[in-house]
Amino acid sequence: ETGVTQSPTHLIKTRGQQVTLRCSSQSGHNTVSWYQQALGQGPQFIFQYYREEENGRGNFPPRFSGLQFPNYSSELNVNALELDDSALYLCASNKNQETQYFGPGTRLLVL
């Protein structure tokens, strides 16, 4: 059974650019959630996708957007990058309301 995978592992961007992060959910999972973990803090919920529909959203601006595909993989897109967007971005997958399992994360640095 393949776990949750994320790509890329590391990324460097400059202010104002756009970025796309990718996540492949664990086999059999239909829900994907994205979290932002700033340095020294706990993860913060960005949004969740269930069966290709946004199922809930945290306190993040609209420039954070996402997609879920028919195979339940997902993308996180961030437009107009700001310095404070530098963080570890974690993807988690689960089946329906069951336990979330996390990927290794993508570390984004905005210069």
Place this chain on the structure above:
Amino acid sequence: AQSVTQLGSHVSVSEGALVLLRCNYSSSVPPYLFWYVQYPNQGLQLLLKYTSAATLVKGINGFEAEFKKSETSFHLTKPSAHMSDAAEYFCAVVFSGGYNKLIFGAGTRLAVHP
């Protein structure tokens, strides 16, 4: 507001000593509770979870946690610390009435000394 509080951002113990990491939540309805561990430059690994069954929950690597409704707590313990337990530990909660959104505490960094 629904929240999770982890007391102590840093905890240091000697190898072989008891590990106690504290977690309290604010909610009148018992939520689902989780402990995750994060090793340096890695994602989060599930240690254990409470989902309204037994109040004492056993997890991986010898960790366990006890849900105490009267104290709104879910503290994590391990009888004997090992050097490999050094990591960041996060308590997380899913509150009822919504989708499966995890709310995390700020984390506790555990250091284990020889």
